[in-house]
Amino acid sequence: MSPAGSWEALSAALHAGADSIYFGVEQLNMRAKSSNNFTIDDLSKVAELCTQHNAKSYITLNTIMYDHDLQLMRSIVDAAKTNGITAVIASDHAVLMYAKKKGLEVHISTQTNITNIETIEFFSAFADVVVLSRELSLSQVSDIIREIKRRNLCGPSGELIRVEVFAHGALCMAVSGKCYLSLHTHFSSANRGACIQNCRRDYIVTDKNTGYELEIDNEYIMSAKDLCTIGFLDRIIDAGVEVLKIEGRGRSAEYVHTTTTCYRDAIRTIADGTYTQDKVDQWTKELSTVFNRGFWDGYYLGRTIGEWSSSEDSLATKRKVYLGKGLNYYEKPKIGYFQIESQSIAVGDEIIITGPTTGYVHTFVSELRVNDLVVQHASKGDCVTIPIDKIIRPSDSIYKLVENRSGNSQ
Amino acid sequence: MVRIVHFREKCIGCNACVELAPDRWKMSRKDGKSILVDADERNGIYTALVGDDELKKNLTAARTCPTNIIKVEKVQRKS
Numbered sequence: 001m002s003p004a005g006s007w008e009a010l011s012a013a014l015h016a017g018a019d020s021i022y023f024g025v026e027q028l029n030m031r032a033k034s035s036n037n038f039t040i041d042d043l044s045k046v047a048e049l050c051t052q053h054n055a056k057s058y059i060t061l062n063t064i065m066y067d068h069d070l071q072l073m074r075s076i077v078d079a080a081k082t083n084g085i086t087a088v089i090a091s092d093h094a095v096l097m098y099a100k101k102k103g104l105e106v107h108i109s110t111q112t113n114i115t116n117i118e119t120i121e122f123f124s125a126f127a128d129v130v131v132l133s134r135e136l137s138l139s140q141v142s143d144i145i146r147e148i149k150r151r152n153l154c155g156p157s158g159e160l161i162r163v164e165v166f167a168h169g170a171l172c173m174a175v176s177g178k179c180y181l182s183l184h185t186h187f188s189s190a191n192r193g194a195c196i197q198n199c200r201r202d203y204i205v206t207d208k209n210t211g212y213e214l215e216i217d218n219e220y221i222m223s224a225k226d227l228c229t230i231g232f233l234d235r236i237i238d239a240g241v242e243v244l245k246i247e248g249r250g251r252s253a254e255y256v257h258t259t260t261t262c263y264r265d266a267i268r269t270i271a272d273g274t275y276t277q278d279k280v281d282q283w284t285k286e287l288s289t290v291f292n293r294g295f296w297d298g299y300y301l302g303r304t305i306g307e308w309s310s311s312e313d314s315l316a317t318k319r320k321v322y323l324g325k326g327l328n329y330y331e332k333p334k335i336g337y338f339q340i341e342s343q344s345i346a347v348g349d350e351i352i353i354t355g356p357t358t359g360y361v362h363t364f365v366s367e368l369r370v371n372d373l374v375v376q377h378a379s380k381g382d383c384v385t386i387p388i389d390k391i392i393r394p395s396d397s398i399y400k401l402v403e404n405r406s407g408n409s410q
Numbered sequence: 411m412v413r414i415v416h417f418r419e420k421c422i423g424c425n426a427c428v429e430l431a432p433d434r435w436k437m438s439r440k441d442g443k444s445i446l447v448d449a450d451e452r453n454g455i456y457t458a459l460v461g462d463d464e465l466k467k468n469l470t471a472a473r474t475c476p477t478n479i480i481k482v483e484k485v486q487r488k489s
Contacts, residue, residue: 192424
């Protein structure tokens, strides 16, 4: 299950082979502030795109809810049902109750912090899929799944409850969103999708008695590294987990494409018995090229509690530099036509193209022409043609990938 | 006088402005976003001219808004 915080990311997830995607509309979701969310009017198009790619669509409606949110919540649930969205991801009881009444499938959000079998029994009256708390160890996950089978806990569909866990992406310093730092310092509630990520910064600690200040010198005390499970994904699948979720509705199309492709590939190799350490190393290298704060195993393997990131920014090994936009595509010779608006481009450059329909395309410049003349190099102001297999559209942006020495990529 | 401007589209409905300046703000039960009371709308941006007595509370609301979509400024009284 891949995150879709924009049309570009949605398209990238579907092209990379995600079985399902999750997204938010309006303001009642956990990325209300950081993601370019969809609107209710977009629901039919999202559902249609997912159906075309044989993928399921899940709408997040998982903030805390106030009285004034209830009408909007009901409108979103109604619209999701009417437009054929597969299910709603919810944590507030008002949402569970209303979605059940309307016959819209419910998944219990990680915001609910499910950590034991009896809580699952409670939610089985509402949901067929539960997302477990991100702080459980793999053996706890495995015990819960075994117990679901032993107790024959079924959801409203009559099928056994299915378990979903987070496989990749950012973790919270607090138990899955139960954090009030952002609300406390900036009145910007994490539980309304407006976390300002205080935990990702560095701090000075003052001794109140003496006034001495201690700087936590680049060893951040709270900022967790990002979860990466690709090295022990076989064990997660062995535990009986049925849905692997990738975090990142605030992330770019290339992040969604790279993470989805790597995990898709890993799941395939586990199924056909060709999952090897060499492949894990290769996937980890690939995953390192897009936004990350360094990787760790999360809490699954029950090792040292808290692996803290030493950087506020991303440790991605590559960074994208904006070059320009798409102008046209000549289908027969498979040539893309671009306007270069910034920087320069040369033969051999590694480039990516993203757009709301195109999603994510990654390739190298094999040939470059300006005014139909072959050139090695073109700069700002030039219109260039580049051989590309995929269709290029005027809504596309072109970037080149360069080595990232200072971090800070998307 | 005081001019309050509300860029409503980006509101996440956190209720902070209503808590801090309840005479000037209320929550819409229709779309869950806040409403600037007695404001004129133009292209989705709402503006209200209010008395100086409302300055302090609304400045606090503006400073507190998590999405930074409230602007409050002193303006010359219209002659």
